[in-house]
Amino acid sequence: xxxxxxxxxxxxxxxxxxLLRIAGLFARRGYNIESLSVAQTERPGLSRTTFVVTGEDxxxxxxxxxxxxxxxxxxxVDHSGSDYVSRELMLIKVAVRSPxxxxxxxxxxxxxxxxxxxxxxxxxxxxxxxxxxxxxxFINQMRPFGIVELVxxxxxxLERTEQEEKERGRAKAA
Numbered sequence: 001x002x003x004x005x006x007x008x009x010x011x012x013x014x015x016x017x018x019l020l021r022i023a024g025l026f027a028r029r030g031y032n033i034e035s036l037s038v039a040q041t042e043r044p045g046l047s048r049t050t051f052v053v054t055g056e057d058x059x060x061x062x063x064x065x066x067x068x069x070x071x072x073x074x075x076x077v078d079h080s081g082s083d084y085v086s087r088e089l090m091l092i093k094v095a096v097r098s099p100x101x102x103x104x105x106x107x108x109x110x111x112x113x114x115x116x117x118x119x120x121x122x123x124x125x126x127x128x129x130x131x132x133x134x135x136x137x138f139i140n141q142m143r144p145f146g147i148v149e150l151v152x153x154x155x156x157x158l159e160r161t162e163q164e165e166k167e168r169g170r171a172k173a174a
Contacts, residue, residue: 001056005034007079007086007157008051008064011041013072019049021070025063031055035088037154046074050156079157086157090128090135091117095146105145112138123148 012018019038026033035052053060060078067076079086096102102124109116109126112134118125128138135152 001058003054003056004080005052005054006057006060007084007155008053008060008067009075009077009079009157010049010051010067010073011075012047012049013074014040014045014047015072018047018070018072022049022051022067022073025066026051026053029055029059029063031060031063035152035154037156039156048156050154052155077159079159083160084157085160086131086155087129088132088135088155089153090138090150091125092128092139092142092150093118093123093125093148094142095123095148096121097146101145105142108138108141112141114138 010022012022023033023036031053033051033053036049038047038049040046041048064076064078067073094105096105105124106116109124112128112130114126114128116124117127126138128135132155139147139150
């Protein structure tokens with residue numbers, strides 16, 4: 001069996017206990033949820049939950065089918081087999097031990113387009129948005145200075161718009 005990483009977007013009704021029921025499906029199968037992000041969608045009363053899990057393809061497919069049977073679940077999309085855009089937000093507090101460190105840290109942050117959101121004598125807090133590789137690269141660059149604290153939101157993902165849909169949209173606008 002093939003084991004791979006799956007990015008699942010699940011659109012649900014905003015109801016108490018929905019997330020617990022969904023997470024329970026993964027727990028019963030012995031899956032650890034690597035990343036979880038939940039927020040309202042463009043439609044009031046609906047939320048989208050993005051899960052990142054690693055597992056056997058057949059088992060994840062089975063979990064996906066079981067998710068679709070839950071009453072409050074409207075759609076389930078496994079982005080793993082398609083082209084998608086993903087982003088994550090990270091806040092990271094980096095130790096500053098000298099004026100030279102401060103200059104170097106700020107320069108690295110600028111290269112990554114990280115925003116400074118808090119300044120103190122001994123530390124800087126940055127906001128970094130991007131895909132997982134960018135965030136991990138930033139962490140690796142900051143590690144030698146000393147990471148005081150770090151928190152990440154978890155991935156959010158949307159399927160890319162197909163070229164045909166883009167062209168149809170342009171034709172309608174013309």
